[in-house]
Amino acid sequence: MKKKRRLRKGLLAKLCSPLLVIFSLLLAFQIYKLNILPVKYLIPVVLVVVLLALILFLLSMFKTGRRGVRILVTILTVILTIVYGAGNYYIYKTDEMFAKIDDLTDKIANTETIRVMEGSPVSSLSDLNGKTIGLCTAQDAEGIPYMEKALEKDNVQYTKQDFASVIDLTAALYNGEIDAMIINDGFLGIIHDVEDFTFVTTSTKVIYSEVYYTPRPNVIQDSQDQVNVTKEPFTVLISGNDTYGSLGENSRSDVNMLVTVNPKSGEVLMTSIPRDYYVEVDCPEGVACAQGEMDKLTHTGLHGIETTEATIEKALGININYTVRVNFSSLVNLVDALGGIDVVVDKGLAVKTFYANETLEGVSEGKNHLEGERALAFARERHAYVDGDNQRVRNQQIVLRAIIDKITSPSILLNYGNFVDAIGGAFETDMPSSQMKDLIRYQLTVNPHWKFESCSLRGEGSTEYCAELGTAAYVAIPDEESVRIAREKIEAVLNGKSAESIQDPGASDPAGTIEQPEQDEETGLQDDTVYDPDDPYDSSAQYEDPYSPDLQESDSGYTDPYDPNDAGESQYYNPNWTLDDEQ
Structure with missing residues (x-):
């Protein structure tokens, strides 16, 4: 009876210790493979990681005379098993990160997302069950399958609606015709240029995303001006x-x-x-x-x-x-x-x-x-x-x-x-x-x-x-x-x-700092204001005549930073900003 009780008391350590040894060997290998520890640290760290696991394994498998020692061995075995498991995860993710960075020399990183409106109660893939999801196969054929696979994995049943363009897709989301949209974030810049969707990145929220890679037409070559970054500036x-x-x-x-x-x-x-x-x-x-x-x-x-x-x-x-x-x-x-x-x-x-x-x-x-x-x-x-x-x-x-x-x-x-x-x-x-x-x-x-x-x-x-x-x-x-x-x-x-x-x-x-041109006393605009067609954020683009010196503040839709009755807005805005000035 006493033997059975002793066995039960040491059971947790006996179960964890073999796992601890496996984790220690895997951790030692990953530390070596990652190759970021100096040699003077690498060998001692690997030895300590493995030896600690072996010592605890031996102590848990053989009788220990004192109850306190047995409890200590069990606690240390459980703690180290968790620590080694987490260590393996962190090092694996770190190694994966360096691999992705290397991938970007000959591949392009693309971010595919599922977006809903900011106020939507939908916050996860499972919430899309029974919902309508929009997509644009014509412009986003490569990325869509990644999202469809994720939805299938979560057993989400949904209605699919295809649109001719990402602009139409976004409009449908804004108008409530669909509950969510699948989109490559690379299109957000195009969508941003449409006045109604200027704040698409904050009007919507991402509930799921994945990064996938496509071949790069022009491969990035390693720098020709490399130095020893540990010794040279x-x-x-x-x-x-x-x-x-x-x-x-x-x-x-x-x-x-x-x-x-x-x-x-x-x-x-x-x-x-x-x-x-x-x-x-x-x-x-x-x-x-x-x-x-x-x-x-x-x-x-x-x-x-x-x-x-x-x-x-x-x-x-x-x-x-x-x-x-x-x-x-x-x-x-x-x-x-x-x-x-x-x-x-x-x-x-x-x-x-x-x-x-x-x-x-x-x-x-x-x-x-x-x-x-x-x-x-x-x-x-x-x-x-x-x-x-x-x-x-x-x-x-x-x-x-x-x-x-x-x-x-x-x-x-x-x-x-x-x-x-x-x-x-x-x-x-x-x-x-x-x-x-x-x-x-x-x-x-x-x-x-x-x-x-x-x-x-x-x-x-x-x-x-x-x-x-x-x-x-x-x-x-x-x-x-x-x-x-x-x-x-x-x-x-x-x-x-x-x-x-x-x-x-x-x-x-x-x-x-960068000095701004003189300000026109009548209009409040800078004397040499010129609309810049290069700038998609140029607020002048919304006016019929961006070159008109008679442009009135009331046409802009913006608060007048020069109006002393304007709730103190002038303390936040530079009185020298120009309507054509790029962001």
Whole structure:
């Protein structure tokens, strides 16, 4: 009888210990395969993982004289089984993430979603049982099967309704003709351009999504300017496209930020360049663009990130080692996967509603928690600030820092699966995944204390001929002094010095930002207002005559920021914004 009782008391440990040994061997193999641990850590970690499991296995299988020891062995066996199981999951997801990043060199990441209206009670696939789901086979034949398979897996019975175009599909969802729609997020930019669906990304909500890959027509080659990222300084261009969905689509570069890293000194410099910077276009070999013509930087993205890279290198007289390209969907998905980010808004920089997305709540002074769409709107906002584009690039740097802080915080473990799924398809880069692993290994070995510094280029607003448009549009004429200072700051970091060693007198001067043209006293518009047909967000496009100097505020449908009786709106809006000014 006593023997049976003892057997029952040790039964849990006996059941878990074989599983623990299996988990330990699998974990040791995955740690070795992942190849991010330095050798001096790899061997001890693998030995400890396996030996702990074997010791507990032996203790659980043989008699232990004391009851306390037996209880301790059982507790440790259960805990380690859970820990090793979770460890296997995290490492598997991490390895999968690096594989996806490598895939993006020869494949395009596409995001397929099932969307419902924001106020819909539908929140999961199972809620679609008995509902009507719209789709557009003519424009989205590749992605639809992924969603249909997911619905079939959940045994969802639904009515299917096909539409001729994604615009018709969206209209049907808005009008209540269907309960949900299946769509590739790459079409959201097209839908966004239709006035009735300007805020499609926030008027609807995603209840299910999958990322799938298609062959890339032009394979991304590894950078030709590679360095040993653990020993040599390097510069990365982060370029943000103004599109949703697929990363394979070339589009205007809405964000252009240089990140210069010196692994030895621990210095990291973020240099932001206004999207409207008026520069000489430089085309890489084999790219058909307006070589030697003047245009704003954002248009170079239409010919690929390589053109943006070459143009910036020529304008600043620097060398860029690696490029990273993201888009709107990348940021939204990544921030949401992290459970949101926290940003601090300085005094006087509160925004009631975002110009880029009027359906979203703005930000208040102090700490703000932002989900994906609000983080995107915050990073794109400039019309709300007197400091205009300079504040926008500061906001972009704030968002980047907030993402880094969230990734490096312990809370990442709670959302790790979602995070690696999001980051695996969130960006494309010409930095080999082996070098990314080298950086992680360096971080674990040396654990440098990174010091972040920031710098923003400045300029003066003007209206000039843009080669890509074939007409004049708003641009920012570079302030050569700020270009020189930015170049010297980058060189300082590359040489192991602090960027702060290079003084920038204009950085603390609000007037040192991009200056806007004079304002017309009668109309409140800028004297040289020109409608920019390049800009799908140009609010002038809704008027019959975007060039008319007699355009009245009442025609616009927007609140007049100059009206003193307008509930204090002027504190949120830049009195210098122009109707044709791009977002």
